[in-house]
Amino acid sequence: MISNSKKKILIHFIYGVFLFVSCLSVLEQFSQLNEDLFHFSNTLFHFLTVAISLSIAVLEGYHMKGFDTIKSILEDDDPVPPPINENYTTRPLEREEIILLSRTAKKMYPSKYSFPIDQLERWWDSNPNCFFCLFLNDSLVGCIDLVPISTNDYEHLISGGNEHEITPLSVEQVADGTILYIASFMVQKEHRRHLSKFIDASKRFLTRTYKSFNWEIICAQAYTENGLNLINSKGFYNSHSNNIWYLEKSQLSNINSKNKRFWMRFFS
Structure with a gap:
């Protein structure tokens, strides 16, 4: 073989x-x-x-x-990947749906999630592709925040700064070496059997939205134990100063082959 x-x-x-x-x-x-x-x-x-x-x-x-x-x-220029199955679809969140995202997040993480709606709207206005969501028919059942950020904002997060204060880069501002911040990743428990396919859909969405650009660093934040387990399983490193985890392009050689294959699409 x-x-x-x-x-x-x-x-x-x-x-x-x-x-x-x-x-x-x-x-x-x-x-x-x-x-x-x-x-x-x-x-x-x-x-x-x-x-x-x-x-x-x-x-x-x-x-x-x-x-x-x-x-x-x-390739098809449409940045929205095909549906996971006939009932589930994946696509970027519309601005008027931000209230749904906030409500869903608060139901899932009542003591953890505190992102103000006006800040979510500010992020969306900076880059409408920040919130990539999983829908069952018309119901929002999952979302991953895919936020391109500047080096200054990355340093702000690593040093313990509030994520509410960062500003997503627009599609036009994204170039080789940009940093991708996965601000949150949530899927309702009863729909987590589609988690792997949702992740694959989000990877395709990123590739198609930011054509030919490679990320220099991917960082993430864990709000729950499940989130922390997922981050650990994908080879991230902890900044030690706060709850920000990161993976740099130069660190690919240090992670296992399975994770390396997973991330090569972003870093190659």
């Missing part, structure tokens, strides 16, 4: 070989142009074609940026 990491290496290798052969075949067609215009010797011309083809194959075969670009063009 070939491991996923070996499969990935094999795919990159085959892709690189294909590119090398393709590029070399194309460049060799310019031999007549070389004779008429550049007057390189045959040895030098063939050396250059091989060197250029090999460089393209190695760089593109390793990074696969061109492949990812083509893939993103062919």
